[in-house]
Amino acid sequence: MTLKASQGIWTSITTQDHYIHDNSFMSIEEKSDCDAMEMKYDAKAKMVLPGLIDAHVHLDKAYTIDSIGNESGTLLEAIQNFKQASPDFSKEVIKERMKKTVNHAVSFGTSALRSHLDFNMSDGGEIAQRTIEAALEVKEEMKPMADLQFFPMCDLTQLSARGKEILELGLREGLDGIGGAPHLSDQPKESILQTFQMAEKMGKPIDLHSDESDDPSIETVNEIARQTIQFGFQGKVNVGHLCSLAAMSQEKADETIANISEAKLNVITLPGANMYLQGRNDKGLIRRGVTRVKELTGAGVKTAVASDNIQDPFHPFGKGDLVEIGRLSTYAAHMNSEADKLMTLRMVTEIPAELMGLDKYGMKEGNPVSFTIFDATTVNELFSWTPVGRWVYRNSAWVCITKQMQSWKTGQEVTN
């Protein structure tokens, strides 16, 4: 098959619904104005996908594990330790970490990321302001590499007038929406209400950390669903984690999933961080802390899987490779059938693209020419090999090519 493009826009695409091609010659052609820069690539026995989409990361926290530990491995210690350390991070240091994380993610085939931002007002506003400035500068500087979105995490019930001023200014200057973690608030209902009021006032979407707890009585997502309908925000609210949903009785979980579905909430599961942070008080059988992915997708809830924290006190491992995270999700959520594996692929591509409102996403006629080629021919191979070989093409240019080379004792060399 041949995929054709002209002046950076797809002009001819034959889509496949099974992701397994027949090993026949496949080429991608792109022609510039004068046909002088024709590019051809033989993607024989490889998988071509639009870019991977990471809908929930923390770019400002990534790669701090060496300077900020977490002895207990709990969410609360991670929050406390980061809060204590963050006043010492300069804007340049924050930017450096963000760019490093984005570059790694891009090298693995990711083309867009949504990052939550710490909003530390303990010094009156300077720390929050410098974090926002770093984010907005990185968003601009990294445009050739990836599309970035930023959501500051606020508890509006705790914000001073100055805090609200900084938040509103940031939203006007380019922050993409409002985040938070209402289950950690002293007044969860009021915190949710004020988040919706601010989102309505500023005309922005909402993306909340929700019910990241093993305690089945924690159910702020039901209040989020109620307010979503009240404010007419259906489809514009993402909820991440939902760990307590996994711990609830079946009856209560069924009711909650029905509420999530009715309010058209979008869900993001974060298996790496949650398998690390949750179940810390369990003895013997340790709960996975991962939400009910199969039941949510079965109920038609748009569900994505994302990286969350990368090498920081919330999650000491990871590198921003969504193929790796997708595989982790198949283990954690028992997504084993062929249909489940295809769903997992959708959970790192088209579903998070929709959750992030990326309307020019996908290899479709009229869309910008961006794609990633993987050294795999089937979905099973993709998640088994998590292949090193990835060719990343964005807006008419190769952004990053990674190849694997093996040298054998026999003198044979194999490059993929």
Ligand SMILES: [Zn+2]
């Ligand atoms: Zn998070």
